[in-house]
Amino acid sequence: MSRLRPAKHEAIMAGGLEVFARDGFARASIDAIATASGVSTRTIYKHFADKPAVFAAVIVDSAGRVAEAEIALIDRHLSPVETAEEVESALRAFALDWLDDAGDWLAGIPHATAHRALIGQVRAEAGHLGTDVIAEWWQAGAGRVRAELSRIFAGWAEAGLLRIADAERAAVHFSRLVSALPGPPASPVSVTERAAWIAEGVAVFVRGHQP
Structure with missing residues (x-):
């Protein structure tokens, strides 16, 4: 398949996110995605074999975008920490930015609501997507965020801020x-x-890992 121009690729990813989040995988159609993307169905089929292929691309793209925003929150709140006294307040500020008032992830991050809807779709369609797609989605999103948080915690442990x-x-x-x-x-x-x-x-986390 030929390579999509960046602008059209972004348009299809945005349109696919909108439609899959709104309609779910089963009800979503290539026609609806084309309309939401402002491209023709022919353009979509020229670059994607079928609806599952579009869905796989959309979930990986969305996960990557959200992960970038989450990693930026980690960097803003946790990277500056240098002393044990700063740890608890920094973690609290990070969590307040990371979660919304209902306990949902990604508070304040653009298209977070649509992305959470996609996560539900991924869980529902996991058996049809295949392990390779699920692994790519995980590594693009939640896996990257966990790795960055782990890196911060490992650094704090090395510095003696936490055990x-x-x-x-x-x-x-x-x-x-x-x-x-x-x-x-x-x-x-x-x-x-x-x-x-x-x-x-x-507080429970910090107490459990005090040096």
């Missing part, structure tokens, strides 16, 4: 602690309560 034997495991534990919420999924939580849950999750 961490396995930085990747610590990154997973941190993510679970700060995203914990009371009640069933999608329950309303006030801004104050959300901040309190984050603060307590961070």
